[in-house]
Amino acid sequence: xxxxxxxxxxxxxxxxxxxxxxxxxxxxxxxxxxxxxxxxxxxxxxxxxxxxxxxxxxxxxxxxxxxxxxxxxxxxxxxxxxxxxxxxxxxxxxxxxxxxxxxxxxxxxxxxxxxxxxxxxxxxxxxxxxxxxxxxxxxxxxxxxxxxxxxxxxxxxxxxxxxxxxxxxxxxxxxxxxxxxxxxxxxxxxxxxxxxxxxxxxxxxxxxxxxxxxxxxxxxxxxxxxxxxxxxxxxxxxxxxxxxxxxxxxxxxxxxxxxxxxxxxxxxxxxxxxxx
Amino acid sequence: xxxxxxxxxxxxxxxxxxxxxxxxxxxxxxxxxxxxxxxxxxxxxxxxxxxxxxxxxxxxxxxxxxxxxxxxxxxxxxxxxxxxxxxxxxxxxxxxxxxxxxxxxxxxxxxxxxxxxxxxxxxxxxxxxxxxxxxxxxxxxxxxxxxxxxxxxxxxxxxxxxxxxxxxxxxxxxxxxxxxxxxxxxxxxxxxxxxxxxxxxxxxxxxxxxxxxxxxxxxxxxxxxxxxxxxxxxxxxxxxxxxxxxxxxxxxxxxxxxxxxxxxxxxxxxxxxxxxxxxxxxxxxxxx
Numbered sequence: 001x002x003x004x005x006x007x008x009x010x011x012x013x014x015x016x017x018x019x020x021x022x023x024x025x026x027x028x029x030x031x032x033x034x035x036x037x038x039x040x041x042x043x044x045x046x047x048x049x050x051x052x053x054x055x056x057x058x059x060x061x062x063x064x065x066x067x068x069x070x071x072x073x074x075x076x077x078x079x080x081x082x083x084x085x086x087x088x089x090x091x092x093x094x095x096x097x098x099x100x101x102x103x104x105x106x107x108x109x110x111x112x113x114x115x116x117x118x119x120x121x122x123x124x125x126x127x128x129x130x131x132x133x134x135x136x137x138x139x140x141x142x143x144x145x146x147x148x149x150x151x152x153x154x155x156x157x158x159x160x161x162x163x164x165x166x167x168x169x170x171x172x173x174x175x176x177x178x179x180x181x182x183x184x185x186x187x188x189x190x191x192x193x194x195x196x197x198x199x200x201x202x203x204x205x206x207x208x209x210x211x212x213x214x215x216x217x218x219x220x221x222x223x224x225x226x227x228x229x230x231x232x233x234x235x236x237x238x239x240x241x242x243x244x245x246x247x248x249x250x251x252x253x254x255x256x257x258x259x260x261x262x263x264x265x266x267x268x269x270x271x272x273x274x275x276x
Numbered sequence: 277x278x279x280x281x282x283x284x285x286x287x288x289x290x291x292x293x294x295x296x297x298x299x300x301x302x303x304x305x306x307x308x309x310x311x312x313x314x315x316x317x318x319x320x321x322x323x324x325x326x327x328x329x330x331x332x333x334x335x336x337x338x339x340x341x342x343x344x345x346x347x348x349x350x351x352x353x354x355x356x357x358x359x360x361x362x363x364x365x366x367x368x369x370x371x372x373x374x375x376x377x378x379x380x381x382x383x384x385x386x387x388x389x390x391x392x393x394x395x396x397x398x399x400x401x402x403x404x405x406x407x408x409x410x411x412x413x414x415x416x417x418x419x420x421x422x423x424x425x426x427x428x429x430x431x432x433x434x435x436x437x438x439x440x441x442x443x444x445x446x447x448x449x450x451x452x453x454x455x456x457x458x459x460x461x462x463x464x465x466x467x468x469x470x471x472x473x474x475x476x477x478x479x480x481x482x483x484x485x486x487x488x489x490x491x492x493x494x495x496x497x498x499x500x501x502x503x504x505x506x507x508x509x510x511x512x513x514x515x516x517x518x519x520x521x522x523x524x525x526x527x528x529x530x531x532x533x534x535x536x537x538x539x540x541x542x543x544x545x546x547x548x549x550x551x552x553x554x555x556x557x558x559x560x561x562x563x564x
Contacts, residue, residue: 021383092289100286122540123304212504259389
């Protein structure tokens with residue numbers, strides 16, 4: 001903003017914005033703090049904010065019990081696998097629509113977007129049944145496929161938006177110099193598209209990591225990711241706030257960090273380019 | 277610029293994505309439609325023949341149908357109302373000159389990255405628990421009796437949790453939109469003596485119109501199918517059974533696939549009505 005602002009105004013703005021920001025962040029902060037308390041301190045009356053005996057005990061307990069590593073591994077495989085598979089399928093598709101558009105390109109894009117709006121619950125049973133028939137219920141591969149499919153429209157759209165911004169002249173120049181289609185994709189487009197592909201991957205890993213309809217309904221003991229692991233705390237026994245907090249902190253920390261890097265791409269990615 | 281050769285290559289490159297999405301859309305959809313006309317109870321006899329439109333009429337005449345529609349609308353409406361109003365306020369606040377803007381932005385966006393099962397459980401236990409929750413302490417501190425949030429005030433509680441999750445999304449998009457507002461226009465209005473309220477009503481708000489519409493449509497699509505937040509907090513009890521949760525219960529819990537599928541078809545129709553509006557806006561942008 002070009003307007004000159006008085007120092008007082010700036011101080012008030014800063015104070016107000018920080019107060020609101022901290023209030024919104026508070027539940028996460030509280031979870032992180034609680035994860036370092038003992039169970040007794042976690043429910044102390046009055047609540048203790050910082051003056052408790054910091055301990056890593058909860059993390060140790062959570063890691064040891066209930067194969068935490070297995071859930072984490074499932075989350076990584078499912079989020080990473082579905083995103084990678086999606087990108088591999090989406091790159092050629094987005095490439096062809098961005099550089100060799102036809103009359104139907106717009107319709108195809110819109111149709112892809114429309115598949116994203118199919119309510120999951122409407123097709124829950126068919127997918128459930130197909131998974132049983134194919135023997136992939138409660139398997140990593142099954143969830144990789146489903147999450148790839150639900151995020152594929154977003155991946156195609158994001159890549160399409162990025163590819164559109166690559167100037168066509170460069171490609172023409174390459175073609176004049178005798179580059180084949182394959183060379184064009186590998187040596188020219190890919191390097192230029194890397195930032196776009198990277199942010200697409202980032203956003204989709206986040207979405208897949210946090211997906212909590214299919215991951216809860218299509219997994220049981222074997223392929224359950226962290227979303228399901230956390231949900232198992234919904235009917236616990238005994239004192240568990242500190243352990244719940246430790247488990248939660250571990251489940252959200254990687255994504256919080258990734259998320260903060262992706263905030264710029266988030267807007268155009270999630271609004272399908274309608275807001276930039 | 278495209279040659280015949282590159283055209284056919286392009287079509288080939290597009291094919292896998294199109295075929296996969298086509299399959300993903302059509303196969304389950306046709307199956308859902310098929311089941312919706314069947315008397316199908318996997319655990320009680322299996323396929324008991326055709327049912328005609330019986331599932332459709334039974335689904336809408338069941339005593340839980342209208343309450344579930346009302347619950348869905350209240351949650352969607354409540355969350356939209358809160359997130360859009362607060363989102364506009366926050367976007368304007370974050371757009372002001374200040375120290376540490378980047379950090380505040382990060383703090384505000386954070387809830388969006390928290391997985392739904394985590395946010396629901398953290399709110400349920402550490403904030404809304406009537407014995408050990410922080411809100412209970414707060415209430416006691418002011419001499420009030422702690423509220424059993426998720427059973428006695430279940431809807432406001434769920435709306436609070438979901439709003440907390442979606443406020444960052446609304447804020448981020450509105451902030452992006454507000455940053456593209458020409459500040460000279462605001463300055464000119466200010467010099468002409470327009471009050472802050474007037475500047476907001478006649479310049480900022482109209483400028484945000486499109487972004488607000490996008491926020492409303494996208495959130496509606498996601499909110500119509502919220503699941504984990506209800507699954508881990510109330511399990512659909514205390515009047516929090518949404519339409520999607522009702523369908524989920526019919527299909528997986530009571531294993532009445534025919535009835536649930538009919539419900540699924542209703543949900544698909546409902547989502548499509550919203551989708552048409554969203555697609556129009558996005559489509560317009562494609563031409564630009």
